Amino acid sequence: MSRPDRFVRVEGVPLHVVVEGAGPAVVLSAGLAMAWFDWDPVAALLAARGRTVIRFDRPGHGLSAPATEPPSTAGEARRIAGLLDALGLGGAPVTVVGHSLAGFHAEAFARLHPERTAALVLVDSSVEEAPRTVLPAALRTGAARALGRAVTAAGLPAALGPALRRGAVRASRAGGGAGGAGDPAARDLVRRCYRTGRVWRGALLENSRYPDMAAELLALRGERPLTAPATVLAGYDGSAGGAALRWLGRQAALADALGARFEVAEPSGHLVMLDRPHQVARAVLHTP
Template sequence: MTHPGSGRFLRVDGTALHTLVQGEGPPVVLSAGLALAWFDWDEVAALLLAAGRTVIRFDRPGHGLSAPAPAPPTAAGEARRIAGLLDALGIAGPVTVVGHSLAGFHAEAFARLHPERTAALVLVDSSVEETRPRTLLPAALRTGAARALGWALTATGLPAALGPAVRRAAVRASRAGSRAGDPAARGLVRRCYRTGRVWRGILLENSRYPDTAAELLALRPRHPLRAPVTVLAAHDGTSGRAARRWLARQAALADRLGARFEVAAPAGHLLMLDRPHQVARAVRYATERR
């Protein structure tokens, strides 16, 4: 069954990626954070389409409707995946690449490794690591444990029973305001989050977070950014220590990248849901100031 708003599948690096391309004009690639899907960009995409942009959304392997991940993700590998997706779509010119949360690592890696294909970089409440993350277990052991746990969850039937409810609870917890919920269509949520494939993909990607962060830190001195950068940070409107520290880290990231810094408030981590107009405006401005 084809749900409204779903796209097509393109084979990139041997993996079938679910991809949705809409509109005409300067291209924008939207990549969502860990455990999210293409439809989480719906409101931002609608605003960009109205502003005359070609909007490209895709699900990383194991996310949304895309096929399972053939191997653990890396920063360079995800940058190559974006480039391969653009090749498959026949888009040779530069794009504005937008990364939310963990996908901020991937978007920045793309901008550094493919400067000729990058018009602008926008980081939306991006993950940030100032130093190499410490790990207790080697990468291979973490990956093996993530795979084993994913298959065990699938075997118990928990994704089918609880997957959509867990997704909705996580979205509510990541938004600002007590009444903020999950705006995604229930049919789409069930279609994605009732599958063990998605939860295995989430666990696998999360298990390699510290390695991806360390890889990006190593890329920075060797591959300078040439495109304009915007760092858009979420602030929930409180004056708590955690909120102030997060803003300080985002501001430091902007300073490190020579980026324009902007705060979105009140907003939770899912900025594309809480402040879609501000996200779309930041994307438009990033391209226009190039």
């Protein structure tokens, strides 16, 4: 593991991976349309505290190759396992950390691979108590692919991609909006990733299967117990707004359902790893 930045092939797809540090392994997986560099502050803290930190881009995200098929919850859990195998880390259990949508994948990994899971940390994870699908999955997937091709053909990623990325990050952080926290990512990395249609097509494809992945995880909870210690870390901006308080309530209910420790990161927007990296690192280090 001399080179921190590399590509490994998992189930036929080249994945971009960054491995740093030494010690017990931690896998960091970011939410929809995010990239490996969004974990930079957390990764640095964990590597400094004696952890091997593994960050990777899912297919169609960051610098990874496009997806060859629509994602599934079990499939993404299998991808994490395959990534660990490809890195030669098939032995000691790992702490798996999932942010937002990737919380589905991290929890599925912990349930499907209990012998490989030391701990589970969910960072402002997606929550769907009663997922429903209105349109058939194949129709949603086809529409997402068609939209992705159209957006790319129109040149929108090259023209607007980096600006849209920066706007989304600003809106998802504490104090978002004019004068608030911005996007700390290096401009060259943002351009390299978000000027490509590949990333936007990947995000659209993943988003099209969101309700299916939520339903799959809900079924999995009834079939495979969670045996690893877990922490649910919820972002909270400190406001008394109804939406913010309802979100905290849903995150607390998720923790109760999982038998997990519940913590609140405040002040923080959805991108807790950028707003409260020290708290994310502490949650990882203190679970169990």
